[in-house]
Amino acid sequence: MTKAAPVDKRRLILDAAVRVFAREGFHKCRVSDIADEAGVAYGLVYHYFKSKDQVLDTLFLERWEVLLEAIRHTDATDLPAEQKLHQIAGFIIDSYRHDPDLMKVIIVEVTRAANSFGAVHIGKIGEAYALIRGVVEKAQERGEFRAEIPAEFAVMSFYGAIEQVLTGWIFGLLDESEAEYEDAKVHIVQTICGGLAA
């Protein structure tokens, strides 16, 4: 075991990539930008990653797996559905609070661009939907949620609301502050569960 490098260059590269992708966008930035930002030689990027795409891939999958785990964990509790949704929204919003650049990259470059990248991503995104659908369906069976609204649409509304709020922050269309983050969690869930109608 000759391991335990003082600095993990691979991690350095990934972290630099987040900053560069967030700042310049995946398509506009050059691999050399990532290397420079990481303070590392150009070639080292290709020592750790097969391609520029794979750097983005890795960032996305790494984070998405954490998200899936969080949803699974919430799903396993026996909280009321509304609180489960609050936890899920909370987790995603806190992810953004903790590392806005990473979430920006995931949303802007991956979530919608699932096009360019393989079916891996669509599959992973679909997994998240499926898990949330499970939460909704269980709530419908237990009578917590009304059954007229198909769970697929409920999920899209819920997840779409969250992503749209993040997008609003990312593009400066919505104010940002600690208070706003907390408010958002509450209001998204209030809207989706309680509805806007008086």
Next chain:
Amino acid sequence: MTKAAPVDKRRLILDAAVRVFAREGFHKCRVSDIADEAGVAYGLVYHYFKSKDQVLDTLFLERWEVLLEAIRHTDATDLPAEQKLHQIAGFIIDSYRHDPDLMKVIIVEVTRAANSFGAVHIGKIGEAYALIRGVVEKAQERGEFRAEIPAEFAVMSFYGAIEQVLTGWIFGLLDESEAEYEDAKVHIVQTICGGLAA
């Protein structure tokens, strides 16, 4: 007035671009793909447009202006807020039904990628939000909608839900059919206005 060309090549190019962007993605396709698809010489694209970007720009702005007009029109009526939202959701979904490729391009390449493109787009998108916010605020004043939920969040939830459903169709995560389109309109509005809770 020596006008009235038999075929409007400019239009031909725009329509071809929609197909190519939808099929291959904006970044992956080449300008020659657009020219070929349109059955037109490469150089003609640059006769009508300053750049590849401007082709996408034009497609987006053209369609978005129509959307803004539709929202303004709905806003001007004195229907109940819930019906206004139904009309707006309906307009967007019908846009997709009528020309899925165009909506795909707008959502996948512009709405989220507002990054790469100028502030023009963010501004235009913000205009749509502002108009919908007007609808919500008026409803809150009239007591149709409850006032606890800030209108900004309500708008994000509503618009986010719509866009997410379209995204689901685009990426094949949601079934598509005439019936689904109509259902979606109803269920999105039901969710946002009435809430999921029983």
Next chain:
DNA sequence: CACCGGATTGACTGGTTAGTCAACCGAAGG
């Protein structure tokens, strides 16, 4: 100390493509 192998370097290449431009075409008008 000599050797090994993985980490690290950065110059170079091969392929790609957005955008340019000089020439060509054909209808309208004189």
Next chain:
DNA sequence: CCTTCGGTTGACTAACCAGTCAATCCGGTG
């Protein structure tokens, strides 16, 4: 019939950049 001029053509270029690779470094091992 000739001229004009916008529309149209497509070969060409200048730049760009992802990915390769041969060389170097360095810590560990026997």
